[in-house]
Amino acid sequence: MSFVQLLIDATALGALLALVAMGIALVFGVMRLVNFAYGELITVGAYTLVLTKGWPIVLRVLAAFVVVIASSLLMEVIFRPLRRATAATMLVATFALSFLLQNMFLFIFGPQGETIEFLAPLNRAIEIGDLRIRWITIIAIALGAVLLGFMSWLLGKTSVGLQMRAAAADFTTARILGVRAGRVIMLAFVLSGFLAAAVTLVLAVQRPLATPNYGFVVLVPALVGVVVGGLGKLVPATLGGFAIGFATVVLGDLLPSGSRVFLNSVLFAIVIIVLLVRPDGLFTGRTGVAERV
């Protein structure tokens, strides 16, 4: 694989995992909740596309956004009684929800998987010299750039973004100043649902078979990315997601073909080393720890 080809493919997966990481970090920021069930939002999106086969594309996209965002809001309602619970309690609760949902999908749709049949022609590649770039790769990178740009505008330039950042940095002080806690938390779930729906649409093209653990397999590397980048802050967490996606593709290329099965082992070994050297995350600055109060 040429270097440029590698770079493009790595960026595409990086962009996708960056979006997932940001979705996780948004909710963590305002609730200190690591939502293990976040992957199931992506699965819900995939099954929505399965169930709307035959509908016009625009309606299917709309349905995916509506159902995934509604599911995210439902999760907010489910986690609401846990707002004052310890981090461990919340973590276990989201784990439980994740497995409950996966088994529900298993029960309803069965283990074989359902074909999604969503915009399959986007898997065709355009050839520029010896480069072969699939349309969906270009879309993934563009979508990642647009959504990350939009989120950074929203959080950096608007009043509601300022409130979310304040709530993420110091929740009690934010409330004392008049930030409506319930509203900010709800908005975080809406935005993270929006990101999950966007990720679903790209994944549905790349991986056209919906299975009960469809989103979970994406959540795990993204979550690792969030921890590697720095859990408490949005930008480092997002960069962490990108880094994991990028590294996965690059490592996959570097490893000899017979050793690809060890890809995850090598990746996680690097993660462990990174966390040993920088326990607060790879991309956190000096104040990273102080802010995570």
Place this chain on the structure above:
Amino acid sequence: MSRVLLELDHVSVSYGSVPAVRDLSLEVAPGEVVGLVGSNGAGKSTTLAAIMGVHRLAAGDIKFEGISIAKEQPDAIARRGVALVPEGRHIYPDFTVEDNLRLGLLGRSTREGADRDLEWVRRLFPAIADSSKRMAGLLSGGQQQQLAIARALVSDPRVLLLDEPSLGLAPSVVDTLFDALAEIRDKGVAILLVEQRAQLTVAFADRTHVLRNGDLVLTLGPEDVVDTDRMTQAYFG
């Protein structure tokens, strides 16, 4: 308008089974300065946090403008016109000074007059006006305290709750701070002032309550500042 702005009526607050404030009653009238002094652990900060809705009451009631706020959330209490400057300032170090001030505006019941109040705090604390684009964490301790107070003031509060505003500040900076507090009082904002510096507080406040282990044990007026015995009690709670 009620004659009493803020009223604590037999308030008790506990941390688990440990009582932090016991049966505390006090009143703050509009435009009045009330001091709260006592040694560490006397229950001063807990009292302010309870007024702000951060701690729930074990017993008693807190009324603001005659309405019970004991069960309200902190953000709702803020919008009613209560502003807390917490101990340790709790400014956002990674946000600009400007963004810290913008957060203060959230506590307003209306945007009307916001520009006027921003103008006022910038005049009151010129150091803040000069560094609006800087990260708040880069300000000196005294400037950070000024920013915390300015942030509370732009919420247009009827009562300002100040938790140890002079902590860690050089004496000259403390003087500047109390000059600003005098101007805030003169604008008609009531102040409930928690302080370690008893002498300064007793001299400044209309009356000062002394707390010891969660109990109100003594109330002093400005004239008591020359009474050594009573001041000794104030210092040692």
